[in-house]
Every structure is written in C-alpha cells, then in structure tokens.
Amino acid sequence: MTNTVPKILIVGGGYAGFYTAWKLEKLLRKGEAEVTVVDPLPYMTYQPFLPEVSAGSIEARHSVVALRRHLKRSTVIAGKVTGIEHAKRVATITPIAGSPYQFEYDQIVVTAGAVSRTFPIPGIADNAIGLKTIEEAVAIRDRLMSNFDKASTLPPGPERDRLLTVVVVGGGFAGIEVFAELRSAASALLKFYPQLTFEDTHFHLIEAMGRIMPEVSMKTAEWVLKDLAKRGANVHLDTQVTGAVGGNIELSTGETLPSDLIIWTAGVMANPTVVRGSDLPVEQRGRILTRPDLRVGTEDEVVEGAWAAGDVSAVPDLTGGGVGGYCVPNAQHAVREGKLLAKNLVAVLRGELPHEYFHKNLGAVAGLGLYNGAFQSGKIGLTGFIAWLAHRGYHGLAMPTWERKWRVLWGWWNNLWLGRDMVNLSTVQNPRYVFEEFAARPRPAQTAEKPAAAKKSAATEKVGAKG
CATH class of the missing domain: 3.50.50.60 (FAD/NAD(P)-binding domain)
Structure with a gap:
C-alpha cells in the first residue's frame, strides 16, 4: 500500500x-x-x-x-x-x-x-421473533402489551387465549431470562386490566434437551424450574417444535399451542x-x-x-x-x-509478539424477573433476591462507558420507586397512521365528458317538462 x-x-x-x-x-x-x-x-x-x-x-x-x-x-x-x-x-x-x-x-x-440460528420448521420464519437485537426486544415488549389491550376487549375464548399465550423456544440463558422476565411483566400488567385474571395468561418454554441452562449446576437449574412452576410458567423438556404455521405451535408430544408471541432463542x-x-x-x-x-x-x-x-x-x-x-x-x-x-x-x-487468549469462565448470572435471579460460579450457586442483586451488580458494572452506566443505574433507581415503565409504543412501527388518516388530499380532476353529460341530462329534462 x-x-x-x-x-x-x-x-x-x-x-x-x-x-x-x-x-x-x-x-x-x-x-x-x-x-x-x-x-x-x-x-x-x-x-x-x-x-x-x-x-x-x-x-x-x-x-x-x-x-x-x-x-x-x-x-x-x-x-x-x-x-x-x-x-x-x-x-x-x-x-x-x-x-x-x-x-x-x-x-x-x-x-x-x-x-439467530433457526431450522427449516414450517411457520417459524413467518411467525417467530428472535432476541439478538434491541429492535426485537422492543417489539416483544410492545407486542405483549398490545395483546393485553386487545384481549381485554374480548370475551373468554380461543382468540383471547391466543393473545395471552407466550411461547419461548430454547432453554439456554437468553430463553430462560426472557421467559421469566415476561412472566413477571405479565403479572405486573394484570392489575391494570380488571377484565383479565392470572389464569387467563399462559406461558410455555420449549426445550429439546432434558434440562435448562447448561451453564449452571443441575441443582440451580432445578430450582429455576420449580420457581417458574410456582409462577404459573410451563417448561416442556425433551420436546421439539415441529411446526408454527399460522401461529399454532405444534410440539413433538402432539400438543398444539396457539400463540401470537413466539420467541426463538434456540441457538446462534x-x-x-x-x-x-x-x-x-x-x-x-x-x-x-x-x-x-x-x-x-x-x-x-x-x-x-x-x-x-x-x-x-x-x-x-x-x-x-x-x-x-x-x-x-x-x-x-x-x-x-x-x-x-x-x-x-x-x-x-510495533514488531512485538502477541499474547494468547486465556480466560476461565467466571460464572453466570441470570435475571428471572424483579427481585429474582440465579447465580453460579464454580460450585457456588445462589438463587432468589441475592442472585438478582448479583445479576444487576455485575451487569451494571460491565456496561461499557460511565455515561451508559449512569443511565442504566438511574433507570433502575427510578423503577424502584415508580415501578417499571409499561408504556406501549407499538404504533411507532407506523408513525404516520394518524397523519395519513386525516390528511387532506386533492380532489380527483373532473373529465371533459362529465360536463357534456350534464348538459345532455339538462336538455332532456327540459323537453320532458314541455311534454
């Protein structure tokens, strides 16, 4: 060069x-x-x-x-x-x-x-959403809240059940975290919707293997499963998704789960x-x-x-x-x-020799909704509130740049007193809908034939009046 x-x-x-x-x-x-x-x-x-x-x-x-x-x-x-x-x-x-x-x-x-790594399962490409980008995370949040709005206007039945059913595919850290966080968010939303009850909401996680969260010990993973079960969330182990056409999740067990929110976290x-x-x-x-x-x-x-x-x-x-x-x-x-x-x-x-990369895994922390988490470092496993504090402490420090750290920490502090921000901004995907609905448009130009036709009609009326 x-x-x-x-x-x-x-x-x-x-x-x-x-x-x-x-x-x-x-x-x-x-x-x-x-x-x-x-x-x-x-x-x-x-x-x-x-x-x-x-x-x-x-x-x-x-x-x-x-x-x-x-x-x-x-x-x-x-x-x-x-x-x-x-x-x-x-x-x-x-x-x-x-x-x-x-x-x-x-x-x-x-x-x-x-x-996101997907498989050629019918309907997944058309109906599921991943969790690798901020745009996907925002879309998931808005879809959950939009579905609560829609369901609150419907009578009990299949359509309302479909709107209030969340399906997560993949039982790794990302899958378990978003599954537990959404279960927590849905429970918090219910107090604003007197038309809906806890029993109306349905949460299902599908995992092809016989366990979840391979990064933690079996004891910690089993605790997470029991905790999710207490919160009304269903985990299907040793189960595969065989289809998702029309939003109907078909499982290898023969069960079908109609859902309007399907989140794919099964690998990258x-x-x-x-x-x-x-x-x-x-x-x-x-x-x-x-x-x-x-x-x-x-x-x-x-x-x-x-x-x-x-x-x-x-x-x-x-x-x-x-x-x-x-x-x-x-x-x-x-x-x-x-x-x-x-x-x-x-x-x-500078003409020097490079060094080899060596890093022993420090452990893993997972947030499982407000005030609940799981932590694993070597043989040490923590669960519940202490693990949740470890989760927030670690990621609060790991977030790059002090400018970003302060924004996140300030948001957490505000949420502690004000509650989580549950504003639904799904219409941001179509920001011009109000403007388009009421915008004035030019009237269609009249053609030359219309005036001629009008004159002929007037003449006919005149003759008829004389007769």
Whole structure:
C-alpha cells in the first residue's frame, strides 16, 4: 500500500468490535494507524439487557452504546462488509445509502458477531421473533402489551387465549431470562386490566434437551424450574417444535399451542454474510478459524494481517472448558477478546509478539424477573433476591462507558420507586397512521365528458317538462 499509515478495518461494531476499537484508541500513538469501523447500526447493543428491555425494566436506548460518541478517533461507516478478498487486502463495503465500493486495508479485524440460528420448521420464519437485537426486544415488549389491550376487549375464548399465550423456544440463558422476565411483566400488567385474571395468561418454554441452562449446576437449574412452576410458567423438556404455521405451535408430544408471541432463542450462528463473502479460513460450524493469539489461521499457519474475535470466530479455549475445544459465544469472551486483540494488534505493528487468549469462565448470572435471579460460579450457586442483586451488580458494572452506566443505574433507581415503565409504543412501527388518516388530499380532476353529460341530462329534462 502506498499510504505509510497502516489502515485497520474493523468489521462489526458489536461487543468485540467496539472494545477492539475503544482499546486501540487508547493504545495507538497519534498517527500510528487509522481505524475504521463498519456496521449498519450506529450503536453496540449490550445483549444481556435485552430480556429486561423486553419486560420494560430498562429503557431501550440505555442498553446501547453510541459508536460515534465513544469512538472519537475512529471513522465509523454505516454499512455492511459484503466481501473480503484478503489476498488483495480489499473489502467490499455496502453502505446503507449509496453504491458498494472497495476499501483497501492493511489489517482487518472480523468481529461481525452472530445471528439467530433457526431450522427449516414450517411457520417459524413467518411467525417467530428472535432476541439478538434491541429492535426485537422492543417489539416483544410492545407486542405483549398490545395483546393485553386487545384481549381485554374480548370475551373468554380461543382468540383471547391466543393473545395471552407466550411461547419461548430454547432453554439456554437468553430463553430462560426472557421467559421469566415476561412472566413477571405479565403479572405486573394484570392489575391494570380488571377484565383479565392470572389464569387467563399462559406461558410455555420449549426445550429439546432434558434440562435448562447448561451453564449452571443441575441443582440451580432445578430450582429455576420449580420457581417458574410456582409462577404459573410451563417448561416442556425433551420436546421439539415441529411446526408454527399460522401461529399454532405444534410440539413433538402432539400438543398444539396457539400463540401470537413466539420467541426463538434456540441457538446462534456466525454472521453468514461476512463469513461466506470472505476468503478467510472457516471451520465446520461456519466460524472463522482463529488462533489463541486471535490472529486468523491454524496452529501451524498464520494469515498475516487478519484477526477475529467474538461470536464470529472459533477461538481455542486454552482452559479446556469450551465446547468442542473453543470458547463459547458469550459476552464474557467477546469483551476480553476484543481488549486483547487490540493489544496484540498494536504489538504486531510495533514488531512485538502477541499474547494468547486465556480466560476461565467466571460464572453466570441470570435475571428471572424483579427481585429474582440465579447465580453460579464454580460450585457456588445462589438463587432468589441475592442472585438478582448479583445479576444487576455485575451487569451494571460491565456496561461499557460511565455515561451508559449512569443511565442504566438511574433507570433502575427510578423503577424502584415508580415501578417499571409499561408504556406501549407499538404504533411507532407506523408513525404516520394518524397523519395519513386525516390528511387532506386533492380532489380527483373532473373529465371533459362529465360536463357534456350534464348538459345532455339538462336538455332532456327540459323537453320532458314541455311534454
């Protein structure tokens, strides 16, 4: 490249991408390199907060971090990287407005994250919603409250039951958290709807395996199951979804659950747009092959100038605790990988050796609705209110930037005294509906034939009057 200043291209502004860029800005000397971040969204989403956003416990905007506000020395491009030709050090950027163009780089960091992994089950693509984005979390919240509004106007019957039935597919952390949070939110809503009772609401979680939350001990998982059962939430273990046509969830047990809110949390996969559009090596599960030092490549071969981290990468877990020998796709790893990647990249630019990524899982915390949670660290398991405090304490501190921390903490403090914010903004999806309904429109222009026809009619009437 003719430019003497190395160009660093970061593909994706999620956890790993944001933390890589954020750390690079602190480590790089002035003029040492140019950093460009490409993402179609102008913010990083703190995904552990999505279940609470769905339940109205956290304001949606407070759970995202504005890239342009906090990456002050990086160039942020609103678009997607739709092709990577690393052999030529060129990427194709497709902006959200305008035509695709070629971008030359010296170092590329692939942190494009993951998307919901679904199966070709009839009706799922048409009727379900995921929980990977802030938009999905907001849509879930608004759909739940809209359904309460609709159900309150209907007599008891199948249609009202369908509106008040929530089905979550997947019993991992995301599935259990959103399931429990929505159960808590629905219970809180009932006091505003005297037409509805607790027995009118139906919550079902479908899990194909024989247990939930594999990240925690069996004892903790069993406690969660018992707690959910006490709250009127049904968990179907060893059960698969075989169909969802027309919103009718068909189960492998033969049971059918009509529902207007189906949430899919049964797994993720590496961002296929980036992975399939690149010439970087990929492992069998569709993730970019990554070495322990976060450079792309294998144990024996390094792809110079290419790095990867987060859910899109297959990073070896040197602790020996990862599934299949790789780090599991979660926020703990993505954040730490991003920070180390930045340090290693700067080290390589300065002719130094990179370090290998090593992180032993600290444990797991889950929020299960207001004042209820589960915590697991090694053999230590906590449940109930103490675990809920641990959940909020950990994520309150883990939320990046003090500006965001204060917004979240202030929101929690207000909710403690004022209650959760249950305002339904579903009509924001169609903000012009009132304007369109009452907007004045030009009258249709009269054609030349109409006046002639009117004259003929008048003449006929005149003749008739003489007769």
